[in-house]
Amino acid sequence: MGKKYLMETYSRFDVVFEKGIGSKVYDTEGKEYLDFVAGVAVNCLGHCHPAVIKALEVQSKNLIHISNLYWTPTQGELAEKLVKLSDHDEVFFCNSGTEANETAIKLARKYGKLTDVLGKNEIITMDNSFHGRTMGSLAVTGQSKYQKDFMPLMSGIKSAKFNDIDELEKTISEKTCGVIIEPIQGEGGIISAHKEFLMKAKDLCEKYNALLIFDEVQCGIGRTGDVFAYKSFGVVPDIICMAKGLGGGFPIGAVLANKKASVFKPGDHGCTFGGNPLGCAVSLAVIKELTEGSILDEVKDKEKIFKKEIQKFMDKYDFIRKIDGKGLMLGIHLDIEAKKIVGKAFEKGLLIIGAGNNTIRIVPPLNITDYEIKRGLKILEEVFEEL
Known part of the structure; x- marks a missing residue:
C-alpha cells in the first residue's frame, strides 16, 4: 500500500495501521499493539484522545485557516498560555521541530x-546532537x-562535546551568537545533560552576550514531568524550541x-500555516489536559515504575549497561x-524504537496506565530471555 508512490525515506515495518485508541494501535489484520513509541514522543495523550477529537470537531466547523495577516482567538490564547507557563515573553508558531530550530538559528544570527x-x-x-533535516x-x-550527502552545509557552526564544560569554555567566544543544546539528546541515544553543564552554558552565554537555545x-x-524540560533542570534558556507533543498528534x-532574544521585525520570518486556528485549538486542548489534570504529576511516578523494573533487568541481563533520561523519555x-530487540518486540x-545504535528508546503516551507499563515491560523481558 503506497510503496510504489512514496519516496523511500523511511525503513518501515511490514504493517499497515488503521486505528488507535489510548496506548494501543491496531493493524489492518486486527492485531493489537501496545505503543511505547507514541509517534516518536508526539502522541502525548495517546491515540484519539476525546479532548483532541472535540477540539478538531469544534474548531473545524468555525475556521481552519485564514492567514497570519490577521488575528485569530486560538492563536492568541495559545501564545498567552505558553508564555504564562514559562519564563518567556513571546511566541512564534510554525509546523514542526525542524522549523522551530530554524527559527532559533535565525534569531541567534540576527541577534x-x-x-x-x-x-x-x-x-x-x-556532538551527537540532532536538530532536524532541513539545511x-x-x-x-x-x-x-x-x-555527509548534503555538504556543503551552512558555515559558522562550531561543535563542542556534550556535557564537557572545559571544551565549551574553549569553543565559545565573542563571535558566538548562539549555543543550541538538547536537555536530553534524543536521536543521539537518550543522554541527559548534566545540570552543571547547562548552568555553565547559561553563564557563558551571558558572559559572551550569546543566546542559549534549548531544543525541547x-x-x-x-515528557520530563514538567511542561517544559528546562524546568526539570533548573536552567532557563533564552529560547525554547518545541513541537511533537505540543499538538498531541496534530x-x-x-x-x-x-525579550532579549525576540529580535524579529515584520518581514524577518514567517510561516504560512504556523499558528493556524485548527492547530492552535488542538494544542490548547492538549496543554489544558496536561496542566489541569493529574497527568504531569503522574509522569514522575511512572518513571519510577519503569526504572525500578529496568533495574531488575540490569541485574539479570549483562548486556544492559544503564538507563538514562527523565520522566517518560527513557533510554535503555x-x-x-x-535493532534486533525492536524487531522481536x-x-x-510491543512498539519500541531505537535511538542511536545501542539504545532502546521508551517514549509512550504520558497518560499510559501502570498496567500497560508492566505489560509492555513483560513483553520486553520475553524478548531479552530469547537473546
Whole structure:
C-alpha cells in the first residue's frame, strides 16, 4: 500500500495501521499493539484522545485557516498560555521541530548582527546532537551520518562535546551568537545533560552576550514531568524550541523567546500555516489536559515504575549497561544493537524504537496506565530471555 508512490525515506515495518485508541494501535489484520513509541514522543495523550477529537470537531466547523495577516482567538490564547507557563515573553508558531530550530538559528544570527561585534555569527552545537533535516537545522546537527550527502552545509557552526564544560569554555567566544543544546539528546541515544553543564552554558552565554537555545522538541511538553524540560533542570534558556507533543498528534511547532532574544521585525520570518486556528485549538486542548489534570504529576511516578523494573533487568541481563533520561523519555543502553530487540518486540505486539545504535528508546503516551507499563515491560523481558 503506497510503496510504489512514496519516496523511500523511511525503513518501515511490514504493517499497515488503521486505528488507535489510548496506548494501543491496531493493524489492518486486527492485531493489537501496545505503543511505547507514541509517534516518536508526539502522541502525548495517546491515540484519539476525546479532548483532541472535540477540539478538531469544534474548531473545524468555525475556521481552519485564514492567514497570519490577521488575528485569530486560538492563536492568541495559545501564545498567552505558553508564555504564562514559562519564563518567556513571546511566541512564534510554525509546523514542526525542524522549523522551530530554524527559527532559533535565525534569531541567534540576527541577534549577533544587532550587536557591535563584527562577525558575531557563530553558533555552537553539541556532538551527537540532532536538530532536524532541513539545511539549517542539519548544519547544527552533531552527527555526520545525517550530513555527509548534503555538504556543503551552512558555515559558522562550531561543535563542542556534550556535557564537557572545559571544551565549551574553549569553543565559545565573542563571535558566538548562539549555543543550541538538547536537555536530553534524543536521536543521539537518550543522554541527559548534566545540570552543571547547562548552568555553565547559561553563564557563558551571558558572559559572551550569546543566546542559549534549548531544543525541547522531543523532551518538552510534559515528557520530563514538567511542561517544559528546562524546568526539570533548573536552567532557563533564552529560547525554547518545541513541537511533537505540543499538538498531541496534530502538526504544530513553536518557539518561545525572552525579550532579549525576540529580535524579529515584520518581514524577518514567517510561516504560512504556523499558528493556524485548527492547530492552535488542538494544542490548547492538549496543554489544558496536561496542566489541569493529574497527568504531569503522574509522569514522575511512572518513571519510577519503569526504572525500578529496568533495574531488575540490569541485574539479570549483562548486556544492559544503564538507563538514562527523565520522566517518560527513557533510554535503555545496551552492549548489543537495539535493532534486533525492536524487531522481536514488534512481533510480540510491543512498539519500541531505537535511538542511536545501542539504545532502546521508551517514549509512550504520558497518560499510559501502570498496567500497560508492566505489560509492555513483560513483553520486553520475553524478548531479552530469547537473546
